[in-house]
Amino acid sequence: MTGKDLLQFIVAGLSSGALYALLALGFTIVYASTGVINFAQGEFYMLGGMLGVLAFDSLGIPLVFAALLAILATTAVGVLFELLAIRPRKDGDPLALIIITVGGSILIQSLTRHAVGGEELATLPSFSPGPSIGIAGVTIVRQSLWIWGITAVAVVGLTLLYRRTRFGKAMRACSIDRDGARLVGIDTARVVTASFALAAALGAIAGVVISPTVPPVFYSGASIGLKGFAAAILGGLGNPVAAVAGGLTLGLLENIASGFISSTFKDGIALVVLLGVLFVRPQGLFGGRSREKV
Amino acid sequence: MGAISRKALLAGALVVALLAVPIVGCTSDSGSSSDGGDKGGDPYKIGVVVSLTGTYSGLGDAEKKAIEMEVERINADGGVHDRDIEVVFEDDATDEAQAQSAAEKLVQQDKVLALIGASGTGQSMAMRTAAQDAGVPQISMAGGTVITSEFDPLVFQTPWSNTLVVPYLLDYLNAQGQTKIALISDTGGFAKDGVAVMESMVADYGVEVVASEVFNPGDTDMTTQLTKIKGSGADALVVWSAGKEAAIVLNNAAALDLGMPIYGSHGNARQELIDGAGAAAEGFIFPAGKVLVPASYGEGTPGYEVATSFIDRYTEKYDAAPSTFAGHAYDALYLVVEAMKRLPEDFTSEDLRAEIEKTSGFVGIGGTFTFSTTDHNGMSSSDLVLYKVENGTWTVMQ
Numbered sequence: 001m002t003g004k005d006l007l008q009f010i011v012a013g014l015s016s017g018a019l020y021a022l023l024a025l026g027f028t029i030v031y032a033s034t035g036v037i038n039f040a041q042g043e044f045y046m047l048g049g050m051l052g053v054l055a056f057d058s059l060g061i062p063l064v065f066a067a068l069l070a071i072l073a074t075t076a077v078g079v080l081f082e083l084l085a086i087r088p089r090k091d092g093d094p095l096a097l098i099i100i101t102v103g104g105s106i107l108i109q110s111l112t113r114h115a116v117g118g119e120e121l122a123t124l125p126s127f128s129p130g131p132s133i134g135i136a137g138v139t140i141v142r143q144s145l146w147i148w149g150i151t152a153v154a155v156v157g158l159t160l161l162y163r164r165t166r167f168g169k170a171m172r173a174c175s176i177d178r179d180g181a182r183l184v185g186i187d188t189a190r191v192v193t194a195s196f197a198l199a200a201a202l203g204a205i206a207g208v209v210i211s212p213t214v215p216p217v218f219y220s221g222a223s224i225g226l227k228g229f230a231a232a233i234l235g236g237l238g239n240p241v242a243a244v245a246g247g248l249t250l251g252l253l254e255n256i257a258s259g260f261i262s263s264t265f266k267d268g269i270a271l272v273v274l275l276g277v278l279f280v281r282p283q284g285l286f287g288g289r290s291r292e293k294v
Numbered sequence: 295m296g297a298i299s300r301k302a303l304l305a306g307a308l309v310v311a312l313l314a315v316p317i318v319g320c321t322s323d324s325g326s327s328s329d330g331g332d333k334g335g336d337p338y339k340i341g342v343v344v345s346l347t348g349t350y351s352g353l354g355d356a357e358k359k360a361i362e363m364e365v366e367r368i369n370a371d372g373g374v375h376d377r378d379i380e381v382v383f384e385d386d387a388t389d390e391a392q393a394q395s396a397a398e399k400l401v402q403q404d405k406v407l408a409l410i411g412a413s414g415t416g417q418s419m420a421m422r423t424a425a426q427d428a429g430v431p432q433i434s435m436a437g438g439t440v441i442t443s444e445f446d447p448l449v450f451q452t453p454w455s456n457t458l459v460v461p462y463l464l465d466y467l468n469a470q471g472q473t474k475i476a477l478i479s480d481t482g483g484f485a486k487d488g489v490a491v492m493e494s495m496v497a498d499y500g501v502e503v504v505a506s507e508v509f510n511p512g513d514t515d516m517t518t519q520l521t522k523i524k525g526s527g528a529d530a531l532v533v534w535s536a537g538k539e540a541a542i543v544l545n546n547a548a549a550l551d552l553g554m555p556i557y558g559s560h561g562n563a564r565q566e567l568i569d570g571a572g573a574a575a576e577g578f579i580f581p582a583g584k585v586l587v588p589a590s591y592g593e594g595t596p597g598y599e600v601a602t603s604f605i606d607r608y609t610e611k612y613d614a615a616p617s618t619f620a621g622h623a624y625d626a627l628y629l630v631v632e633a634m635k636r637l638p639e640d641f642t643s644e645d646l647r648a649e650i651e652k653t654s655g656f657v658g659i660g661g662t663f664t665f666s667t668t669d670h671n672g673m674s675s676s677d678l679v680l681y682k683v684e685n686g687t688w689t690v691m692q
Contacts, residue, residue, distance in 0.1 A: 005521055012517035019514060118351035120538040122569035123545070132549045141517075141549040213545045214514045215538050215570035219348060223512030255518040263507045263519050264481075 007138045009259035010252065015144040017251020018151040022206035023228020024235060024243035025154060026199035031237050032175035033188075033195035036097040040081065040105040042225020043112075044200040047074040048207025049216030050112060053121040063125060071204040077108070078200020082193050092178070105221070112218040120217035127212065143212050150205055151244060158198075158240040171195065234274055236284020245286050250274070335639070337373075337380035340630060341400030343411030343421060344435075344623075348388025349482070349511045349537045352566060354413040356616060357435055357623035358383055360604075361410070363611055364627050374631060375639040382406060386417050393417035397424035397432075406430065407634075407643050408650075410626045413619070414536075415441060416483030422449060431647040433626040435619065437536075437560060438487040442670045448647055450670045452625040452660055453618075454583060454678060456484075456491040459560050462675045463581050464492075464499035467530060472555065476505040476528035478519055478543060480535040484561055488534035504528050511537050516546045523552070530554050536561030541570030548574035555579065560678075563618040568683055578683040579691070583660045585621045590679050590690045596657045604659060621659030629653055629663065 023041060030038040051073050055066035085100050126143055133140045162168040173181040174191045182188050206224075207216065214220070227250065235246025250270060257269035277285060342361055344354035361381060369378045382404050384396035393412045400406045401424050408431050412418045415438025425432040425448050434441045437453040467475060477492065479485035489506065496503055505526035507519035520543070523531060531554055533543050540562050547556060548571075558567075558580035568575045584590040584597065588605060591597035604624055608616040616624075633649035634641070641649075653672070656663040661677025681688040 002525070005525060008521045009518050012515055012521070015517070016515045113347065113351075118346060118355040120352060120541075120566050120570060122566075123541070123572060125572075132551065139550050141546075210514055213542060213549075215541050215566065217351075217538055219351065220512065223510075224514065258507075259518045259522065263509060263522075267510055 004137045005259065006256075007136070009255045011138055011140055011144070013252035013255035014248055015141070015147060015251070016254065017231075017248035018144075018147045018244075019206050019210055019224070019247070020227045020231040020250050021151050021244040021247025022154065022202050023224060024231035024247045025158065025240055026202045027229055027232035028235070028237055028240065028243040029158070029195045029202075030199045031232070033171060033192045034086070034092065034094075034097060035175075035178075036094045036101065037229065038196075038199060039098065039101040039225065039229075040108060041199060041203055041228060042221030042223075043105050043108040044074050044078060044203025044221070045207040045224050045228075046112065046216065046218060046221035047077060047108065047200075048204030049211040049214070049220070050116060050121065050207075050218065051204075052208040052211055053124055053216055054116070056124055057122055063127070066124075067127075067208045070208050071201055074204035074207075075197050075201045078196045078203075079193055081108075081200075082196035086192065086196070087189060105225075109218055109221065116218060118218070120215040123213065123215050124208075124211045127209075141213075143209070147209050150209055154202060154205070155240045155244045162240070167191075167194070230270070230274055234277060234285055236281075236286045238284065238286055242284065242286035246284065249285065335375070335377040337378035338634060339380045339382060339404055339406045340627075341382050341384065341397070341404055341406035341409045341411075343384045343386050343393055343396045343400070343409065343417070345388040345413040345417065346383075346385040348386075350388045350413045350417075352538070352564065353435075353536070353617075353619040354385070354388075356620040357413060359612055360608065360616060360620035360623040361627050363608060364624060367607075368631060374634045377639075379631065384411075386412050386414075388414060388417065390416045390420040394420040394424060397421035398427075401425070401428035401430050407641075407646055408433070408630045410435065410623070410630065412436060414483060415487055418449075418451075419444075419483070422446060425449065428643070429647075430643045431630075431650055433629055433650075435622040435626055436484060438484050439491055440483075440487055445668070445670070447651075447667075450626075450629065450650060450665065450672075452622045452629070452658070452663075454560055454660065454673055455671045456488045456559075458671070458673060458675055459581050459678065460488065460491045460495055461499070462678050463532070463557060463559075463680075464495060464501055466581075466680060467501055467532075467557070468499045470530075472529035473501050474504045474527060474529045475501055476507070476523040476526050476531050476554075477503055478507045478509065478516065478523065478531065478533050478535075480537060480539055481508055481510055482536065484536045485534045488559055492532070492534070509535075509539060509543075511539060513539060514542065516543050517550060520546050520550050520552060524550060528554060530557060532557045532559075533562070534559045538566065538570060541567050541575075544571035544574040544578060560618065563681070563688075565615070565617070568686055568688070572686075575683045576685075579680055581678050581680050582618055583621065583677055584679055585616070585618055585659050586681060586688055587679075587690050597662065600657050601659055618660070625658035625660050625663065628658060629656065632656060 026041045052070035055061045055069045127146050128142050170186045174188050231247040231250045235242035253270045254266050258266040344357045346354045365379050365381050386393035410433050415436040418434035418436045433450045439456040442451045479489045505523050509516050560582040562580045563582040588601045651665050653665045661673040663672040665672045680691040682691050
């Protein structure tokens with residue numbers, strides 16, 4: 001094993017990790033506004049990829065617009081899901097809401113399977129076609145640059161939203177104390193809807209951006225959702241930076257473990273480290289003392 | 295007041311919808327039994343377990359379609375002994391536990407005379423106890439060797455098993471002088487089985503495995519495994535996997551500029567692989583049966599007639615050419631139905647099992663089947679050809 005190989009493992013880890021990070025951001029945002037884990041998050045990823053390919057291949061829409069359309073449509077699904085399934089549960093009982101998200105996940109998956117079929121779709125063309133970039137013997141796939149760029153934009157954008165805008169402050173207030181936020185005049189229902197819209201958009205972005213390599217299929221949300229969830233927990237469900245750090249850490253762990261130990265134990269090793277971290281730091285790697293902080 | 299109750303109603307309806315969906319996933323639907331008009335006697339029931347959801351849904355979907363189409367045809371032709379064939383489908387969701395409970399349900403509740411299934415090797419093995427408890431024959435459509443090498447008189451298999459395909463490929467690798475190979479496989483039953491067979495046979499063909507890597511179904515990136523393989527000094531990469539992830543392997547390998555020929559298994563004989571890998575699929579070589587290019591049966595031969603007739607009917611009905619998996623389902627169904635026809639009208643599952651075992655020279659899609667009391671796979675390497683992906687489609691080699 002050479003140093004060059006290690007660098008290649010790191011590049012692969014950061015690339016998978018950025019994908020997990022986008023999913024983890026979705027988990028974090030919904031958790032902040034509702035206090036629950038949204039188990040339908042992986043389905044937004046799946047929808048992003050599926051709708052992107054359908055728009056491009058079946059409707060013949062140019063790549064950029066197909067991708068945007070997929071993200072917008074998935075965002076609409078996220079909003080609808082919140083309005084129809086989450087909002088009617090007025091008391092916000094976390095257990096009930098979690099079960100609703102599990103149900104929503106199964107519903108979205110089944111409907112997609114019946115509408116589109118059981119087989120995987122074709123892949124999208126690369127966003128910027130061309131051979132991979134070689135730097136000092138390490139190969140970087142062009143699409144990885146897109147994944148990293150989008151993840152960076154997402155984390156900066158979300159941080160600015162939370163810190164600088166009125167709406168972001170309302171979201172933060174809502175995460176600290178929902179009743180308190182409502183008492184000072186914040187429309188908490190709107191905040192929850194917005195958080196689902198954002199989470200759906202982020203999931204869809206991840207789904208679209210990876211579909212040049214990974215053929216989308218109706219069941220692909222479950223496994224990636226689990227990775228995103230693990231990344232969010234590892235980061236500590238605290239703020240956007242923590243989610244991204246959790247995602248990248250998980251991706252690096254997986255790839256370095258499979259690079260240096262064995263690919264057989266890839267998921268096992270990542271899981272053991274996750275459990276170890278949670279044992280020492282139950283609030284996650286980057287979670288503050290209080291988990292309610294956004 | 296009115297608004298509140300409407301919302302409550304909406305919430306209630308939604309909960310019902312959410313609860314109903316998973317149930318939809320497990321319900322069975324019976325193949326129609328009235329297509330052939332009124333016939334004497336009760337229909338003969340066959341239970342089919344396929345993966346309609348999960349990793350192998352692409353396989354199970356084609357299998358279900360092929361069986362539905364052929365049962366319709368058999369019943370329209372007068373059925374068997376003037377009785378209809380009735381097929382009860384169950385989805386195992388690519389899950390072994392669900393395959394087992396589906397098989398139990400079919401033999402206990404539906405009292406089927408024979409079981410066809412499953413799509414996957416692990417799922418097929420999980421069905422076995424149900425078949426044994428009820429003494430019902432089982433025809434698997436999965437390619438894992440264990441299905442027939444862990445021999446059970448009740449269990450038959452229609453795809454070319456790994457013990458048939460692996461030496462066929464190794465022979466070619468040896469002839470090409472590609473004697474150092476790297477393996478990459480998933481953690482599913484078919485791939486694990488293929489790797490085990492490969493490792494036990496390589497020495498006989500003067501081939502050496504210099505790297506063996508795995509990935510999980512659902513993984514999105516295999517760059518790390520391929521990086522190790524690139525540095526392993528291998529002459530060729532062999533992918534043993536039946537899911538959509540094979541396309542990701544090809545995409546990652548092209549991006550890494552792996553620089554060695556890539557071979558696959560009969561699990562990769564799907565158009566979706568070519569669609570998923572695009573240019574990265576060019577030059578990919580895999581062994582499979584002749585159904586992908588019927589001319590390879592030899593024009594005018596019985597195999598050619600059977601295959602082209604099936605392909606034409608399938609393509610007309612479903613607007614897409616059948617995959618090899620549709621062919622495995624066709625073979626499984628006709629092995630059962632032909633045995634039923636040879637038996638007198640009132641037969642038991644035990645009679646049926648014995649009669650299936652007597653199958654000799656049955657020309658199916660996968661090849662020509664001749665079972666014996668020790669061979670329940672029944673095909674030979676002459677039923678295989680090598681395909682190479684060229685210009686977005688597969689062509690027969692040599």
